[in-house]
Amino acid sequence: MKKGLLIVLSGPSGVGKGTVRKLVFEDESLNLEYSISMTTRLPRNQEENGKDYFFVTKEEFEEKIKDNELLEYARFVGNYYGTPRAYVEKLRNEGKNVFLEIEVEGAKQVLSKFKDDEGVVSIFLLPPSIEELEKRIRGRRSEPEEIIQERLGKAKSEMSLATNYEYSVLNDNVVDASERIKKIIKNRIK
Ligand code: 5GP
Numbered sequence: 001m002k003k004g005l006l007i008v009l010s011g012p013s014g015v016g017k018g019t020v021r022k023l024v025f026e027d028e029s030l031n032l033e034y035s036i037s038m039t040t041r042l043p044r045n046q047e048e049n050g051k052d053y054f055f056v057t058k059e060e061f062e063e064k065i066k067d068n069e070l071l072e073y074a075r076f077v078g079n080y081y082g083t084p085r086a087y088v089e090k091l092r093n094e095g096k097n098v099f100l101e102i103e104v105e106g107a108k109q110v111l112s113k114f115k116d117d118e119g120v121v122s123i124f125l126l127p128p129s130i131e132e133l134e135k136r137i138r139g140r141r142s143e144p145e146e147i148i149q150e151r152l153g154k155a156k157s158e159m160s161l162a163t164n165y166e167y168s169v170l171n172d173n174v175v176d177a178s179e180r181i182k183k184i185i186k187n188r189i190k
Pocket of ligand 1: 012013072076082102104107
């Protein structure tokens with residue numbers, strides 16, 4: 001069986017990665033599977049353990065790092081985020097196209113681990129503007145001002161790394177952005 005693709009989607013906090021990803025996943029012909037990350041941050045309102053993230057303690061996360069169980073990991077605004085390696089490999093070996101939604105440092109680690117012909121597809125999602133991004137981050141209303149400022153500062157520095165990715169996709173509206181991403185994946189499945 002042909003090994004599945006490893007699709008890496010990055011983009012600044014608040015750009016709408018989650019919403020776009022959900023639309024992309026509606027296309028079953030893409031044979032996608034979402035890689036559930038591990039994080040030390042606390043769950044937001046509707047988030048569920050084992051569905052949105054595996055929520056763990058700092059000690060548990062550091063144990064995973066030590067045991068080399070993460071494909072990549074990074075610190076982001078005071079917390080750890082990482083991708084459990086075994087699950088990704090298992091799914092890819094079953095022919096599934098595995099979808100990672102991760103920030104830029106982690107993506108860099110993934111891109112450096114695989115050669116060009118090893119089925120990795122990297123996509124950066126861009127916001128229409130910084131103003132629009134700020135509006136979206138504030139719209140969540142779930143975090144203190146200090147964290148919002150930190151996320152905004154981070155967003156600006158992340159945007160400059162869009163050129164590390166094979167594809168940049170503008171999220172001017174979520175339907176068009178998801179259609180662009182579906183097309184990219186379809187072309188790479190062939
Ligand atoms: P949030 O706290 O908004 O859920 O996530 C913060 C950032 O961490 C987002 O850019 C998100 O894509 C990224 N992220 C989520 N999971 C992972 C992961 O497993 N590894 C890395 N490197 N980043 C992640």
